[in-house]
Amino acid sequence: MTRTFQGYWLTRRHINYGLSEEKYYQKNPSVIYSGSFNLEKVTSLKLKICVLGYYIIKINGRLASNTALNNDWTYFSKRKYYDEYDITGLIHIGENIIEVELGNGMYNPFPLKFFGKHNFRHGLKDVGEPKFVLDLLDLEGNVIFTSNSAWHLMTGDRIFNNLFLGEEVDSSFEGKRLSYKTVKLTEKEQQTLVKSFIPKIREFEPIYFVKMSKKGENLVIDFGKTTSGFLKLNFECTKNKKVQIFYCETKENGKLAYETSFAGGIGNIPGITGGPGSPEKAFEKDVIYAKKGINNFKNKFTYHSFRYIEIENLSIDEIKSLFAIPVHTDLSQTGLVKTNNTFLNNLFDAGINTRLNNVHSVYEDCARERLQYGGDIVALITAMSDIFDLSQFNRKVIDDFLLGQTDRGGIPETAPYMGIQTNGTGDGEGPLLWQIVFPYLIYKYYQYYADQKFVADRYPYVRKQYDYLMSWDLSTLAQKDIGDHASPKLTNFYEATPDKTFVGYCTILLFNELTIKISNISGKEINKLLEENIKIRKTIDQLYKNEDGTYGQKSQTAYAFALFLNLGNKNILLKGLEKRIKEENNIFNCGIFGQSILYTILHKENRDDIVYKWLTNSGEISFRHMLSNGNQVLKEQFTDGKLSDSGNHAMFASYLKWYFEALGGISLTENAVGFSKILVNPYFNDELTTVQTSINTIQGKINTETILRKNNWHYYLSLPNKIEYTLGENLKSFNMTIKKLDNRINLHFSQK
Known part of the structure; x- marks a missing residue:
């Protein structure tokens, strides 16, 4: 077998975090490995590196790339992505030094109990101390240097780093020698190595603050818009001191609303804790142990979601420079819209801003969780495919969910799976509308990028999922869902979503139809699937079709799903939908799935006037009201006052596709292959x-x-x-x- 790497894993020796892992929250520094090699002449050199955790790599003191938060998060036990760099321009004759600094990232996460019950560290399973393997190759592919026992290890200046909670920095960092261990890659590990192919995370144009004010003895800085990224702060002080920086997405009633980005919701609900050792309130926070004189700070191994920062123990006069740096996966924008309507332009930009704020090698939901939820992707994928080049990124996302498929065939609610499986079909499996991300994303990939082989290679896994779901009693299976999540009418997460069980049956039908399409693309038999399609439709009609031709409880969600799946009489359903929306003051009261469907259905039926009224609505439940805070991003919910909801969340951004379908007049047909x-x-x-x-x-x-x-x-x-x-x-x-x-x-x- 050809070995992808000749080098060894280099990793710290095991750290005892305590019986309940409460010591994780104590000081746990980043580490810097250094190795040297000699050259008699300058030649072309390629560096290969695989890291579990985040990494920064320097050659002779210079960065090997302009990327940030380096590491493609996935199921590390099943796949490890590695990077390659041409370092020819960074080397010289004589001794050359390679430095690899490691941060925790998602490989060494905290044991925080999300919402008081899901231990993040235990749920992920693929965790450990950050480690790396490295090979240096010449032009002929010969390995001339590797990661091995000759390297040195020192502590870094980050005495604590956690992707959610932030970093603690020692500005007087001098380094402390540490021991480490070398571990040979197993044959199984070699087989999990794949060269990274997605766009990388990087820094973008800085955002300068628009206002600086006082809050007691503290400084409050307003950057004018909510972003996700780093802070860069240069300051000078006359003595050693501790400086704390708190990050905040938004304000509520004129006050900083830190709660919207409390990690795992810890600090929002009285009596709910994050477990032993965890903070009472899981702020996004950085701590700088400043030295006398000049201090230069920039995040390395975390990113924050913020418009505002509150700085403790630093004066205005001490600050020399200060700005925010957006940091996200470098998705190339391929779709543009410009109108004479300022609000519609701002709404378009807000949707894009929010999506980019929450994409860091996976599609995240928000800073509070930073998880890749299948349901959010289902609601947004058409809009995102119109706006960004996702030809490589979505290949990885599809495989993220594939790698999480259970032996039974189910797909997780989040990929990677970390324990959340709200009303799912089994251990490690999500609710139906979240599981449908797997076949739906594959089908959409074919429509936009026409890669038949990619689809056919994944057909067996699609079929495995479908056959598993169809082995259930359908009446039981239809209950295994959350339904049309986040309807503006609902007051809390635990309230039943509109026409929930009807939506469950509709989702089963949608699984069938997607499996038919993917089977066709893959050249597989579909006769049995077509027979099942008829049976499912008959069952839905028997259970949910009303005497007047409508379905279920006649919610907007019920109308949306019925029209989308061609149930019943289209004219009756469309008329009923229009009446329902009008009765509800032109508000789209569906959740994220129903709203996504309505934008497409209403355009298809030439009722864009209804969509226009909704998008430009100025009531309390409206996008106009949502953007009135000036943050230039979307929120998790339309309603105000729920501080547990994220202030930087893209799940309602599906309206973006309407800009292209209606305002631009361009819609993909159902039989399109690669936008044909x-x-x-x-x-x-x-x-x-x-x-x-x-x-x-x-x-x-x-x-x-x-x-x-x-x-x-x-x-x-x-x-x-x-x-x-x-x-x-x-x-x-x-x-x-x-x-x-x-x-x-x-x-x-x-x-x-």
């Missing part, structure tokens, strides 16, 4: 006199422009000639001119 077929059907609204959109697809770039000129509408579309297009109802009465040039088609539609 689109429906062109723009929405015209006299308040939106100019709209420009673009989507960069694997077929090429699509551009649209809508203009109201002298009371006549003009719609311009430019697209690659490889893309098939069908005109929707809104354009069929327009005059059309076509010009073909350089493998592109340019169309102009003008109102008659």
